[in-house]
Amino acid sequence: MTAIELRNVSRWYGNVVAVNDITVTIGPGVTGLLGPNGAGKSTLMHMIAGFLAPSRGELTVGGAPSWRNPGIYRTLGLVPERDSVYAFLTGAEFVTASARLHKLPDPGAAARRAIEMVEMTGAQDRKISTYSKGMRQRIRVAGSLVHDPEVLLLDEPFNGMDPRQRLHMMDLLHGLGEQGRTILFSSHILEEVERVSGTIQVMVAGRLAASGDFRAIRRLMTTRPHVFLVRTSDDRRLGATLIGRPAVTGVEVTDHGLSVRANDYGAFSREIAALTRDQGIRLRELLPEDESLESVFAYLIDTDGPRVR
Amino acid sequence: MPGPSARRYPALPGESSETMFGDQARVIASITFRATMGRKRALLFAIPPLILVLVTVLLKLSHPHDASWPSEVVGIFGFTVVLPLTALIIGTSVLGAEVDEGSIVHLLATPVPRSVVIWSKYVVAVVLTAAFVAVPELLAGLIATGGLTKLTVGLFVGALAGSVMYNAVFVMISVLTTRAIAYGLAYVVVWEGLVGNFVGGARLLSVGQYSLGVANAFAHESKALNATQSLGTSAVMGVIVTVVAIVIAVRALSAFSLKGDAI
Numbered sequence: 268m269t270a271i272e273l274r275n276v277s278r279w280y281g282n283v284v285a286v287n288d289i290t291v292t293i294g295p296g297v298t299g300l301l302g303p304n305g306a307g308k309s310t311l312m313h314m315i316a317g318f319l320a321p322s323r324g325e326l327t328v329g330g331a332p333s334w335r336n337p338g339i340y341r342t343l344g345l346v347p348e349r350d351s352v353y354a355f356l357t358g359a360e361f362v363t364a365s366a367r368l369h370k371l372p373d374p375g376a377a378a379r380r381a382i383e384m385v386e387m388t389g390a391q392d393r394k395i396s397t398y399s400k401g402m403r404q405r406i407r408v409a410g411s412l413v414h415d416p417e418v419l420l421l422d423e424p425f426n427g428m429d430p431r432q433r434l435h436m437m438d439l440l441h442g443l444g445e446q447g448r449t450i451l452f453s454s455h456i457l458e459e460v461e462r463v464s465g466t467i468q469v470m471v472a473g474r475l476a477a478s479g480d481f482r483a484i485r486r487l488m489t490t491r492p493h494v495f496l497v498r499t500s501d502d503r504r505l506g507a508t509l510i511g512r513p514a515v516t517g518v519e520v521t522d523h524g525l526s527v528r529a530n531d532y533g534a535f536s537r538e539i540a541a542l543t544r545d546q547g548i549r550l551r552e553l554l555p556e557d558e559s560l561e562s563v564f565a566y567l568i569d570t571d572g573p574r575v576r
Numbered sequence: 577m578p579g580p581s582a583r584r585y586p587a588l589p590g591e592s593s594e595t596m597f598g599d600q601a602r603v604i605a606s607i608t609f610r611a612t613m614g615r616k617r618a619l620l621f622a623i624p625p626l627i628l629v630l631v632t633v634l635l636k637l638s639h640p641h642d643a644s645w646p647s648e649v650v651g652i653f654g655f656t657v658v659l660p661l662t663a664l665i666i667g668t669s670v671l672g673a674e675v676d677e678g679s680i681v682h683l684l685a686t687p688v689p690r691s692v693v694i695w696s697k698y699v700v701a702v703v704l705t706a707a708f709v710a711v712p713e714l715l716a717g718l719i720a721t722g723g724l725t726k727l728t729v730g731l732f733v734g735a736l737a738g739s740v741m742y743n744a745v746f747v748m749i750s751v752l753t754t755r756a757i758a759y760g761l762a763y764v765v766v767w768e769g770l771v772g773n774f775v776g777g778a779r780l781l782s783v784g785q786y787s788l789g790v791a792n793a794f795a796h797e798s799k800a801l802n803a804t805q806s807l808g809t810s811a812v813m814g815v816i817v818t819v820v821a822i823v824i825a826v827r828a829l830s831a832f833s834l835k836g837d838a839i
Contacts, residue, residue, distance in 0.1 A: 309834075313833070313834045313835075316685065317685075318681070318684070318832065318833055318834040319833050319834060320831070320833070335830055335831060337684075337686070337687050337688065337689060337690065338687050339687075340685050340686050340687045341687050343685075344685075345681070345685040347678070347681045347682075347685075347834075349678035349681070351677045351678040351679045352679060352682065353607055353610075353611060353679055353682070355610055355611065355614050356607070356610075364603050364607060365682070365686065367599055367600065367603045368600055368603055368604075368683070368686040368687075368688050369686055369687065370599070370600065370687075407682075410682060411685070
């Protein structure tokens with residue numbers, strides 16, 4: 268079993284803490300690293316991949332440190348976020364070059380196998396400069412899979428892919444995970460993570476906010492009160508009515524309108540329309556205030572409760 | 577940081593026999609060569625040698641019997657302008673451009689020793705600089721002096737030596753900073769050009785002077801090339817500068833870092 272192990276890992280840049288005291292073990296299977304932009308996901312991925320030294324703590328892949336240890340790449344495959352490849356090479360040349368750099372005994376066969384895995388055989392003899400973004404992404408995955416690594420790191424692998432390519436990539440990651448490999452991918456899109464992996468690590472502001480089974484964490488996310496911003500022709504009158512409704516748990520009058528907390532998203536959305544019509548109040552705006560991933564993550568980290576292990 | 581007891585991966589069978597000219601080096605050199613020649617910058621480093629040859633031809637036509645200009649134009653202009661500028665563009669391209677583009681990660685996320693990466697790229701830079709400077713110097717020398725004279729041989733050998741030394745420095749700078757061209761240009765123009773002209777000591781730390789010293793020794797032209805260093809000093813200092821620059825480049829590449837998303 269080849270695991271990624273982090274013990275009290277921190278990374279800071281001057282006074283800015285990018286990754287704050289993370290301890291986690293990531294074993295075989297597919298694990299999603301989820302978090303809003305700027306949460307420290309890339310910093311963490313770079314450290315695991317050996318492209319950044321931890322400021323503090325211990326980080327190993329398969330028991331060996333990844334920083335300043337090129338030998339680690341016999342076990343580790345990396346698909347970096349930045350979409351830059353040698354565009355003048357054909358797909359086959361790129362993957363074969365990768366196989367030769369890994370000193371594989373039969374680089375041609377290894378390259379063919381990896382290209383087949385990502386379903387790029389038909390386009391392998393075209394120059395990478397002619398590829399779509401999704402195709403470039405797949406050929407980069409082939410390049411990182413060519414040596415059959417036990418650990419595969421992918422930084423935002425679904426960026427720029429169309430829905431069909433996403434599905435294919437998800438299937439591929441699933442398959443690799445089921446073969447017993449340790450697959451870690453980062454994403455800021457909840458739905459992507461939900462479809463690919465059962466286990467997630469949620470990062471917020473450099474910290475590990477939640478860790479464990481996706482469904483359990485998702486449940487905690489959905490059972491929290493939903494906050495809506497409501498603007499009407501008579502906010503106070505509507506507020507007084509709303510507070511009596513079972514779906515509503517709190518109402519606050521603000522400068523921008525009513526801030527309403529509801530425990531049932533669907534029921535509240537239906538009720539508000541009927542209520543305003545019955546009361547003769549004009550509904551000007553109804554905005555879910557905390558539907559962004561950022562607020563979901565903020566919820567996770569603020570309450571400190573939903574820490575699932 | 578990882579503890580000292582952490583396991584390191586053992587060498588693969590046959591890995592110890594990996595030389596600087598093994599298959600990994602060939603792959604890197606081939607990609608580097610195609611990348612460097614494929615960029616628009618390739619036009620930039622073709623221009624100075626072209627000007628050198630063109631000026632030489634024009635002068636030969638207008639002053640066929642004047643013996644003073646070949647050493648000044650092909651020698652001094654060639655060694656203070658064409659050689660350092662061409663080496664600067666090539667030396668900072670072979671690795672620096674890939675660092676800027678981010679494609680270097682594909683190369684570094686493999687078990688290739690960092691010394692092999694630096695060495696392969698450095699060799700490509702030296703070969704290209706020799707092709708774009710030493711060969712034109714030879715050609716210009718042949719045209720200017722009318723044959724394979726001592727001056728022509730001196731200029732060719734000096735330019736070869738300059739290609740070897742300058743590229744070590746410029747490859748090193750390109751690993752140390754993302755502003756390699758600016759720092760390289762500052763070295764050539766400010767240090768070698770300006771400071772070197774006024775402060776004698778600065779000439780002892782000038783790759784341009786070492787190149788001229790080598791050229792001068794082969795050309796047996798004690799004054800015409802304005803060389804300030806002897807062949808001995810040039811050779812010893814040149815080797816030291818080259819080796820130190822390569823070692824620093826390898827060490828810096830071993831600690832190559834990607835920026836995170838929090839800054």
